[in-house]
Amino acid sequence: MKLPEFKDIENAHARIRSYVHRTPVLSSLAINSLAGAELYFKCENFQKVGAFKFRGATNAVLLMNKEELQHGVATHSSGNHAAALALAARNLGVPAYIVMPENAPEVKIKAVRSYGGKITFCKPDLKARETGLKDVIERTGAGFIHPYDNFNVISGQGTAAKELLEDMSAPDIIMAPVGGGGLMSGTSVAAGGMNKNIRIIGAEPENADDAFRSFQKGYLIPSVNPSTVADGLLTSLSLLTFEIIKTNVNDIYTASEEFIIKAMRMIWERMKIVVEPSSAVPLAVILQHKEQFKGKRIGIILSGGNVELDQLPKLLSLSKGGSQT
């Protein structure tokens, strides 16, 4: 299995640079004080389509050859990757075919449409999604871009960590949330390639801890019906992302739902920025395992900011006390 190397991330960065935002790195003295560590947040919530996913999708689309590309691209997703792929394709003037479950939230459907994505609805189960995708590809000849089990997507995601490490002086630790593992994989290759002394740590919800368990055991253990407020992290690692993570990552920590919500609230209240629950998982890990991170300089990828505001009471309902304590 061919794994991405640092030069793949450098090449991806040169390739996508004119399409993506170079997002800011922010710090909060108040959060540093509460966390007992020095934290630098890479704000991919400010990325186009509101999430890091636009980096990988753009890199993957730009690497298709002209002949492939003229038939467009396709994926099944109800999340940020769908919107990211739609915009990446539109930027090159080719169609993006998105297979979405018929019960996908209205706001996600609107987002994909607003970027010109062509939606095919399917029943809300994995089999229907796969069949739906297969049909679309046969009909259109579009190229399939998997949300994370894709070499070029992973290389694109790694550009966020590359920018973070360019914009801060050398940290002790770099952290990213782990869902399907695309961001974590890219982050680990970027960090390992830039500085051998950085500890590379993944952050995962306790309630969707397939990467944690796989990492401990040394073989892939997919999640079964995971349930977490961090809805961007429900997916399980692929063989490719697991291989990269096993090779590069130093450790994976988990955080409880309570700490994820507390961390999300803390970022909203103290930094005045909107992040989705998945983005808050690394800070949640730091707050929950304070001793291990005490006094460290830590770079953190905030993965995205796509939250349905009307769902906020539900998202915050587990944490009554807020982050003031």
Add this chain to the structure above:
Amino acid sequence: MKLPEFKDIENAHARIRSYVHRTPVLSSLAINSLAGAELYFKCENFQKVGAFKFRGATNAVLLMNKEELQHGVATHSSGNHAAALALAARNLGVPAYIVMPENAPEVKIKAVRSYGGKITFCKPDLKARETGLKDVIERTGAGFIHPYDNFNVISGQGTAAKELLEDMSAPDIIMAPVGGGGLMSGTSVAAGGMNKNIRIIGAEPENADDAFRSFQKGYLIPSVNPSTVADGLLTSLSLLTFEIIKTNVNDIYTASEEFIIKAMRMIWERMKIVVEPSSAVPLAVILQHKEQFKGKRIGIILSGGNVELDQLPKLLSLSKGGSQT
């Protein structure tokens, strides 16, 4: 009545520069497209204590002489000015005495305490606040810093507009929300001093439109029991702020509650930043009076980001459709 001039704002800026954040100016292509204008947002939600108020409080405290200062400072406020004054005083190592109504929200009390403010509680009416403040001042000898009816506070607030105009090329219009008028006054002096061609426009909730009505009539008409989601704008102009606004401001527009909430949601969803409802009033005015602002380049002061997240459902409840439409 002596009115602040541009040199007072320049002096304030030099004076407070090392204490305040130079906040970023952000734009959103999505919001520009929805508004039909080119908007530049000065993000005072990222200011220390989460609001522009820290500028004016810091300037006022720094301008007190040593003898006055040793007795500390005092104010009555349940809002951002209280926290701002507490932090400004702590930075100089002097006490801040804050008179707050006994029913003030827990989160505001905690904020003032976290900056070292000494709170005296009073009954929740204006007379009790004024009596409470008089008692505190007699007891401590502290200097009273009014939230907006104060020359030095106004000069400090004007530094936000000065920075905004330094960081963008000349706009057609500059806008700020109007409550007691401190920010609007300072903004108008800064903009008038820097560029004679900028139209200076105030934005006010329809439901708290004392500045709009006073401006139309030419004499001061205080609000009576105003009620608006933009709870930072409930106060009425003072003689001083009205005089400055009458002299410098070109126009005042109002926005309905519906548009204020729609604008706030749009800023959260599209820009991924947390702003309080008061901050959204200028954008609300632009959305509600589209023809008047069409195609213009507009600088806008986002006044602050202190929102109680648990109140969000209530804050959003008037706008069912969201900002997608």
